[in-house]
Amino acid sequence: MNITIVAGARPNFMKIAPIIEAIQNKKKEGFNINYRLVHTGQHYDKNLSGTFFEELNIPLPDSNLEVKSGTQAEQTAAIMIGFENELMVNKCDLVMVVGDVTSTMACTIVAKKAGIKVAHVEAGIRSGDMDMPEEINRIVTDSLTDYFFTTSTYANKNLSALGVPESKVFFVGNVMIDTLLKNKSRLAKPSLWDDLNLSEKKYMVMTLHRPSNVDEEQQLKKLITQIVTLGKDYPIIFPVHPRTKKLLSNLNLNFDNLYYVNPLGYLEFNYLVKNALAVITDSGGITEETTVMNVPCITLRDSTERPETCDIGTNILVGSDPEKIKNAFNILLSGTWKQGVTPQLWDGNTAKRIVHHLVSI
Template sequence: MPEKLVHLITAVRPNFMKIAPLSHALRREPWARAVLVHTGQHYDLNMSDVFFRDLGLSAPDHNLEVGSGPHGEQTGQVMARYERLLMEERPDVVVVPGDVNSTLGCTLAAVKMGVKVAHLEAGLRSFDRTMPEEINRVVTDAVADLLWTPSPDADENLAREGVPPERIERIGNIMIDSLEMLREVIEADGSRERLGLDERGYVLTTLHRPANVDDPAVLARICGGLCAIAHDTPVCFPVHPRTAARLDAAGLRGTLADCGVRLMEPLGYTSFMNLVFGAKLVLTDSGGVQGESTYLGIPCLTVRPRIEQSAAALRGANRLIDSAQVAAAVRDVLQRGMPRSSPPPLWDGCAAPRAVASLKRFLFPAEQAAAGTPRSKRTA
């Protein structure tokens, strides 16, 4: 088989956990040459470089150094810089993960130049077009050639939108591959012990979405809820750079510290997951953390009006709340608990091998046809 060049796009924390297992799996294939392209959308050390190190990823082959900026500017910068790279190095396929601006920017640059695109974590919908991520998801799925979905609801969303079934393949949640790949390292990390936290004795929170942190009134309500919780239960809060800036601007950092909320710098993957493993409850607005807590059976409260993963996919382990409900909802879960069930189908740590097999069928249709294997195979 001739060697095929595969560009793997990374940009932000969740992307790294999705791309790492696929990168490792592709590098074991003699027909694939995997090239890592980092757009630079996250440029803070603890939000980027640490994750590369934790996940065993080599330094990016290319860094577009886009940095932060408004949505249109950032997406445009990604398009322009990735297009220039494609002119110099044309891959056989581009793999774009998730739903961030880099996902859309790289997809548009590639399809305009006739380069095939595979979307990793396709088909998720919040049905809220006010969310920039929803626009990124819908447009990427509309023009990508191969759509890898994590759950049955994602398949159903794409079918409703008229996507041909041969473009859709369910591979499962690839972030679980990263978790299982590093489970022993995570469990041995020792972050809980260093912080003096008792297992199942604290609430872990993460916040970064504009709807929660950009409006000072909303952010103040959430902080008030965290303070109320901290009176009774330790609250650990690794602070995203965006959130840190908003807390400082609103004068809320001191308020949280004074009421006992443990503010800390962003953590690397293994340290953060060590805290997730031991948490009694997770309070978040992160899609990735929702999935990880669901898989681990840890109660999760999500401060969002709607999410892209359906309640059926998350199997009752996740509850949506608004910013005014933080304290009451946390106390309710701490007292009464939440339903626990088995992980969704194909959330088993084997999504990356399924993606590699799918990509091989996609890139070598003649060979697969000769072997009697269909080019695209839906996974039940």
């Protein structure tokens, strides 16, 4: 079996690392399974993609489509053209896509039109928010997928409601947690730790990148001002996404406890998360990591495709509602944040289960 694995953006790399390792181990056992890694280049900043290959011991990609940035349509089209050429030259039996980024959807469409079966890792998750490009990517991808690898029973139910046969759905757990658990002992203290005189549970981490939060200047200013004011007794570390950096340069938001830093590598960022009092974010993946690390997480979104992080994890949704944000900070600073539980099968063995099913298929 020859598998083409697609990665395009930062979250993808965390997910493919353990899958590649599991494939390599299966091959050593004598199974006829090979992979080819295609990097679409959707994330092209070194801190957003390149360092992940080094940190997570991922082999360099066999092909890099180097699509870089553009509008949704431009980026999708560039990925599709590049990936079509890739598949014409390098035949495979299966295309594996992960997550819900533009590359996930675009490469799924190309593969299916080329008559190649598709396996989707993280299939079936839904936020219900059609204003999110990721939700559209999920819906399109799952409408074409042949084999669905799911992270939760919520995802299984979503697929069942769509009429997906149970025989095509494999509840395997969360592959991103495989990477987290494997690297937990390797998490690295960033230089800013000593530079800012940080100490365990005495600071917060904030990440923002969703268009609904960062694309309108006054909304972004209002959001950051409230968060920094509520957390005034704590340093707030803000690794700034490239798209957010452009907006911030016009806002002149300077607070004594707010520290803008460049995007961090996987090991350094998760060291900060693990030791933080709390994380304020609009990312879906970070809510999974904070749940496993039992770190309070305040999510600046009205919906989530990962409801397990709220129902049994450490995550609370507040959207951009000032009262909900204030209430979440009150709970946090009073020391009464809920205790989380790790969801089923988030145990570090997801990739092994995926590859076991692949060779069975």
